[in-house]
Amino acid sequence: MTTTTDRTRQTVQAYHQARFGGDITTATAQLADTFTFQSPLISSGDAAGHLADLPGFLQVVTGVEMISDLYGESEATLVYDVHTATPVGTQRTAEHFTLRDNRIESITLIFDATRWHSIMAAAGQPGTASD
Template identity: 85%
Template sequence: MTSATARTRQTVQAYHQARFGGDVAAAAAQLAGTFTFQSPLIRSDDATGHLAGLPGFLQVVTGIDMISELYGESEATLVYDVHTATPVGTQRTAEHFRLRDDRIESIALIFDATRWHAIMAAAGQTEPASD
């Protein structure tokens, strides 16, 4: 493993652990000043907007099972199951990271959002949120 790949792994793992541990400040510390996030349900063009919904999301997460971690010099992909206390149950998720200068500049979260639409509609949010 090259030193750049090792730094990518360290950054992505620190972000992932902080995010699912509810430590917004530690997660934000891994993100670049210019940052974008996109999922099937939300999009954000800055770290603040991306992390704003984290506490609410973590209220329904009951566990995470990592399936695969792939690291390169400036990108990484994690595949994991998110267990939730919602009708969705377990959500298989892939997360792709792009890094610059050892900070995460973009995240693409990939999952089947079909089962989330009813939950979001019940919460009064029917279209993808954007900053």
Template identity: 75%
Template sequence: MTRETVQAYHRARFDGDVPAAAAQLAGTFSFESPLMKSGDAHGHLAGLAAFVGVVTGVEMISDLYGESEATLVYDVHTATPVGVQRTAEHFRLRDGKIESITLIFDATRRHPVPAAATARPDARDVETAG
């Protein structure tokens, strides 16, 4: 049952089908990623249309299933400067529904990078400090 539930959610999410994705989530649900947290299904799925709008493809690398958990590793191809985003997603299930998702990816390219001059001391200052 874990495999069917997670695959149904994954398909629905990347198809942009909010009702079908929501149908796989438990009444008490939480989501966490490097960019956001949500304590309910509505908050989690609210930005789905915008996300799916930039996805050009999904390439599954690995999917592992246990009795009440699953882990997917996949590449999300996007029409953004990020390009391909390697992603790991861990699911916990209870009574056949997904109760939590932890999404893991390197968000560095999604955040502004501070100027190098303000992020580190001037090299001359380092030489004289020692």
């Protein structure tokens, strides 16, 4: 018998694997129509805006190492290291998800963005200290 927690786990894992695998279609399919995203560097009120810069980000990702994943009926939290080919190196990250009707309604990404500011400024990305 599949529980609500099992469905939460399936949805969040499908999103996480698709996102870091560059499969925007599958990642987007896990998101609710009323989706919001917040991180120290960007925020978005829709799935397209949230995943728009994913291909560029994945070009510098060399690996992802899961540390912990916790699931409840309508929320989940992942803690993982993102290994990058940038001066940032390894970025410890926590990601909190809220779900409704088995789709991700919001994501809050938590990490120390300090080392990313100069990289984003050099690339002319919004969200930098110069903006």
